[in-house]
Amino acid sequence: MEDIKNLSDDAAINKLKALAENKICLFCTFEGNEIVSRPMSTQGIDDNGTIWFFSSRNSLKNIQITADNKVYLMYADTGAQHYLSLTAYAQIVDDRKKIEALWTPLAKAWFEQGKEDPDITLIKVHPDVGHYWDTKNGKLISMIKIAAAALTGNQPDAGVHGSVKY
Numbered sequence: 001m002e003d004i005k006n007l008s009d010d011a012a013i014n015k016l017k018a019l020a021e022n023k024i025c026l027f028c029t030f031e032g033n034e035i036v037s038r039p040m041s042t043q044g045i046d047d048n049g050t051i052w053f054f055s056s057r058n059s060l061k062n063i064q065i066t067a068d069n070k071v072y073l074m075y076a077d078t079g080a081q082h083y084l085s086l087t088a089y090a091q092i093v094d095d096r097k098k099i100e101a102l103w104t105p106l107a108k109a110w111f112e113q114g115k116e117d118p119d120i121t122l123i124k125v126h127p128d129v130g131h132y133w134d135t136k137n138g139k140l141i142s143m144i145k146i147a148a149a150a151l152t153g154n155q156p157d158a159g160v161h162g163s164v165k166y
Helices: 009-020 060-067 096-103 105-109 141-152
Strands: 024-031 035-043 051-055 070-075 084-094 120-134 160-163
Touching: 009 070, 009 084, 009 120, 009 160, 024 060, 035 051, 035 060, 051 060, 051 096, 060 084, 060 120, 070 120, 096 120
Parallel strands: none
Antiparallel strands: 024 035, 024 070, 051 120, 070 084, 084 120, 120 160
16 A cells, blocks of 8 residues: 655655755756657756756757746656656756856756856756655565565555655
């Protein structure tokens, strides 16, 4: 049996930070009716739940966000059996102080001139709603519980899930 815990306000932001901070997500934008997805590194999450990404000024994703600012973010930590999907709204931001605050040496792989690169922009994402799934006991115990449930015909204790509203 799984527990359903719907979260809002600070609890939703805390869950967002736990499942998404310093993680890679599948960042989805739209081009007409087509969903375009790409992996992106989460650069930071503010205390109000705003999520930040670096992006090239003339990138396809920036063009798509300018045309349609609705985005989907999907995070998966299969090792820990933690998952988060978010519907959100994005905007392109050129804020040198925020770029400085979020900069990491790894970002230089995409921006050769470093944090002063004129091509660097930020994508500021405002989550709207989403859904999360957690295991209660970690992957190994969860797999044992699922196997036991399959043998006995009982419902497995699958963990905790719920909606998140920001």
